[in-house]
Amino acid sequence: MKTQNDSRETAIEIFVNLIEQLRSISDVKLERIRDAQFNDAGVQKALVYTKYGWPEKETCVDVPAREYFASRGELSVSNGLLLYRDQVVVPEELRTEIMENLHEGHMGIEKCRERARTTVWWPGLTKYILAKVDSCQFCQDHKPTQRKEPLKVTELPLRPWQKVSADLFDHKGKNYLIVTDYYSRYIEIAYLQNITSSQGNGEAESGVKRAKRILDQDDVFIALMAYRATPIVATGSSPSQLIMGRQIRTTVPVVEKKLVPKWPNAKNVRKRDTEYKRCYAYHYNRRHGVRDLPDLDIGDEVKVKLDGEKIWSAKGVVEEANPEIRSYRVRTPKGVYQRNRRHLQLIAPDDVRITPTYDKLLSGDLNVTPRKTVPSAVSTPHVKSSTSTPPAPIVDKSMSPTDVSDNTYTRPKRLTKLPTRLKDYEVT
Structure with missing residues (x-):
């Protein structure tokens, strides 16, 4: 048996x-x-x-x-x-x-x-x-484009024209220069005969989008005036108010007292701008699953790729590094380019590779030291803290500390509520 x-x-x-x-x-x-x-x-x-x-x-x-x-x-x-x-x-x-x-x-x-x-x-x-x-x-x-890095935001300057961004762009076969004031978001657009371009920062690129939208209008000057008179969400004031201390007259009727010079409260403007940027950076980082990329050094060999290109075809050497703003100058066989860190892929030498080479792995020689580390978690946005923070996870107070720190996960349960019409009945 x-x-x-x-x-x-x-x-x-x-x-x-x-x-x-x-x-x-x-x-x-x-x-x-x-x-x-x-x-x-x-x-x-x-x-x-x-x-x-x-x-x-x-x-x-x-x-x-x-x-x-x-x-x-x-x-x-x-x-x-x-x-x-x-x-x-x-x-x-x-x-x-x-x-x-x-x-x-x-x-x-x-x-x-x-x-x-x-x-x-x-x-x-x-x-x-x-x-x-x-x-x-x-x-x-044929590697995919690298993940976006955590959003870097700029602190609001103390006064107009203290800090500006500038960028060059092409629109309908013509070259333009756009200059944006960081404090007021006031913009100036100028037509240029000849240009040489490089990738700008976030404020400059945002200004290019605004400028192209304005240049697409039937009346460019009316469109530019409308932009300067419209309040910016981040500051709560229009570019004209922050740079001139008054609202400008437009084609929209307005009462006389609205045109009287009056500077917006700088403290309130700064507080609102900081809170807006903190919130925007938080949601941007979550939406894009951002990840920090290791800084590059002068002399590093890299591959170059832009978002519109399909493969990492061009190779080059870093000649100038500015990791604070993630900007690098790279020399390639086709010329010298200024590129954002996201568009550069590090080519590490065999003796300092992040992962061991296949040949060394097969031979059993795994004594290699990682050259640079890349954090796997999403980094904290580079912004100053404010009074409000992103929503914190809800923790059941009845749970013990051991339960809260446990790494096990369960499916979320729907919260059910008894309808008022059934309050006199016993429901099982």
Whole structure:
């Protein structure tokens, strides 16, 4: 008569066999892996430990099998084949070949990992994938555009024309210069014969959008006057009020007292502007999933790509670095360009790569030091704190401190409220 343990072992064996049959690996390749496992000392030791029990301490495990110790709870044996969950364990002899198979199609890191999760596994597989993609020229050239960095906002100056932004732009075949006052948002537009351009900062680019909108109007001067007389959301006052101390007359009727010179309260303007920028930066950073990029140094080799370009084709060297405003001057074979940090991809030398090269990983030489670190979390916006902060998560006061700090997550529950018409009834 079969015991309960025998029945359990039979059920497990049936399940493992079913998984093996459903696995998308050809019989020929599966047999090659089986033979390679048989000739691999580490796999054979791990197979024996899996069948008869692992030592309690890693130091008691034979050296060839120690790389499997951390994953011992996920290992199983089916028909003499070592498995990790429902994935075939690939011995060292075939890892290079299987890695090439996983990388076919150049679909990036996540796609390679997904293919591996349904087929094969070996210790440190993620490192192999990262190194393989990082060393693939095609993958590097076709990387997506880098994430946007946390929004940097500018503190409101103390007075008009203390700080200005300027940018050049082309509109309908003509070149223009726009100058924007940071304090009042007052703008001036000038037509130019010849220009050489570089990427401006956020205020300048915002001014370019406003200028183009104005130049698209039938009457440019009426449109410019309307902009100067319209209050700005951030300050609550119009550009004319902040730069002239009075509202200007427009085509819209206005009572006489509104035209009497009166400077807006500077303290209130500054407070409102700070709060608006803090709120805008907070939502911008959340919406775009921003991430800080490491600063570049003079002499760094980089690839250059703009948002409209599909590949990182141009290579260059950083000649001038201004990380405070994320602006860099790069010399390329086609000339010298001024570029934002987001449009530059660092090419790290092999001895200081962020991830080890594929060749070094295969040879077992992993003694490499990361050159620069990139924070993985979303950074705090570069703004001064104010009286109001983003909404904080709601915590149930009845929960213990241990419950609050737990990393487990549950689905949100809908708050139900009994209708007033049923208050005299008992509802179950």
